[in-house]
Amino acid sequence: MLLALWYIHFSGHVLMLFKKKKDIVGIDIGSYAVKLIRLREHKGGYQLQNMGMERLPSEAIVDNAIMDSTAVVDAIRTLLEEQKVKAKGVATSVSGHSVIIRKIQVPTMTEEELETSIQFEAEQYIPFEISEVNLDFQIVGTDEKDPSQMNVILVAAKKDHVSDQVAVLSECGLNPVVMDIDCFAVENAFEVSYGASEETLVALINLGASAINVNIVRNGSAVFTRDIQIGGNLVVEELQKRAGLDREEAEQIAISSESGSDPDLVQEILQDSLESLCQEVQRSLDFFAATSADERVQQVYVTGGVSLMVGLCEALSARLELPVEKLDPFQGIAVDSKSFDPEELKGVGPLFSVAIGLAMRRVGDK
Numbered sequence: 418m419l420l421a422l423w424y425i426h427f428s429g430h431v432l433m434l435f436k437k438k439k440d441i442v443g444i445d446i447g448s449y450a451v452k453l454i455r456l457r458e459h460k461g462g463y464q465l466q467n468m469g470m471e472r473l474p475s476e477a478i479v480d481n482a483i484m485d486s487t488a489v490v491d492a493i494r495t496l497l498e499e500q501k502v503k504a505k506g507v508a509t510s511v512s513g514h515s516v517i518i519r520k521i522q523v524p525t526m527t528e529e530e531l532e533t534s535i536q537f538e539a540e541q542y543i544p545f546e547i548s549e550v551n552l553d554f555q556i557v558g559t560d561e562k563d564p565s566q567m568n569v570i571l572v573a574a575k576k577d578h579v580s581d582q583v584a585v586l587s588e589c590g591l592n593p594v595v596m597d598i599d600c601f602a603v604e605n606a607f608e609v610s611y612g613a614s615e616e617t618l619v620a621l622i623n624l625g626a627s628a629i630n631v632n633i634v635r636n637g638s639a640v641f642t643r644d645i646q647i648g649g650n651l652v653v654e655e656l657q658k659r660a661g662l663d664r665e666e667a668e669q670i671a672i673s674s675e676s677g678s679d680p681d682l683v684q685e686i687l688q689d690s691l692e693s694l695c696q697e698v699q700r701s702l703d704f705f706a707a708t709s710a711d712e713r714v715q716q717v718y719v720t721g722g723v724s725l726m727v728g729l730c731e732a733l734s735a736r737l738e739l740p741v742e743k744l745d746p747f748q749g750i751a752v753d754s755k756s757f758d759p760e761e762l763k764g765v766g767p768l769f770s771v772a773i774g775l776a777m778r779r780v781g782d783k
């Protein structure tokens with residue numbers, strides 16, 4: 418079980434049904450806020466047990482790197498106390514520059530064989546020293562054009578990045594047993610609530626404070642992934658720069674869409690910065706379209722805090738000329754309305770997609 422610590426594990430809720438289940442909390446350490454979710458297995462699905470979010474100071478995590486570990490530790494401890502969570506096992510995730518996700522082809526072999534040769538296979542695809550990364554893979558299936566080959570999703574994450582995160586969680590008395598990737602956690606949460614997309618190509622777009630994770634999926638498998646290093650911070654920074662607001666005022670406006678003392682200017686800035694974010698998403702989908710013969714995305718789901726911004730879905734839909742819907746990760750999860758207000762959950766759901774996907778993981782599942 419401990420081995421999981423040193424591997425990046427893929428989302429795979431289907432396989433989990435056959436595994437021994439242990440109580441695990443999902444902790445998403447985002448640059449805007451740490452989110453905690455605990456789920457309980459319930460009638461073949463999940464029931465919400467705990468949820469909590471704790472803001473981080475804006476310099477605590479910069480470019481995916483933990484700059485102020487004390488602030489992050491404090492936030493996690495606060496969440497554990499508030500939620501009275503006793504579980505020690507944690508599923509968490511990484512993303513950004515130090516994570517590489519590639520679809521590769523290797524000669525057909527068994528999973529055990531690939532396990533022993535993955536380092537060698539990975540060397541040509543990973544721009545870092547193999548000794549400096551944690552590797553994991555998932556076999557997608559035999560290649561349609563060449564049956565002697567199989568398609569594999571290869572994931573590598575720099576060890577120093579993973580270990581920074583592990584250190585923070587250990588300091589909180591927790592035991593990180595599953596290390597996932599943000600975009601796969603979203604995919605897992607999506608599939609539980611919406612089902613695998615079968616033949617439709619669906620783009621899952623997680624819009625956070627400092628990054629946008631794009632994951633195009635089909636039939637329960639990632640077809641294309643990309644991290645864009647821009648997010649809701651852009652909106653806040655533009656408001657600060659162009660409307661002369663301090664950070665707190667700007668953050669408040671970004672969240673509430675209230676117009677402040679100069680409504681026209683503020684609305685213009687909000688619109689411009691949303692357009693910039695949408696443009697980046699469009700660029701990624703255009704890149705995917707250009708590199709993938711005749712495959713086209715048919716449906717887009719947005720999640721992450723920025724998906725709650727007024728007008729985001731409409732702006733993105735207009736730009737992509739595709740249906741865009743907000744992903745509600747609580748949709749497929751049983752909720753006791755005595756403990757949680759379902760309406761409130763709907764309003765904050767997108768902030769918790771990663772944490773929910775993580776909370777669905779169990780020790781050793783793959």
Ligand SMILES: Nc1ncnc2c1ncn2[C@@H]1O[C@H](COP(=O)(O)OP(=O)(O)OP(=O)(O)O)[C@@H](O)[C@H]1O
Nearest residue numbers: 447448449450625626627628649721722723725726
């Ligand atoms: N209720 C809300 N309405 C609109 N925007 C919101 C709301 N809550 C948060 N945001 C915005 O969403 C962003 C935070 O989203 P999220 O919590 O998904 O980011 P994160 O996961 O902490 O960051 P990252 O993963 O990029 O490091 C911030 O830019 C914030 O301004």
Ligand SMILES: [Mg+2]
Nearest residue numbers: 447448625771
């Ligand atoms: Mg995030």
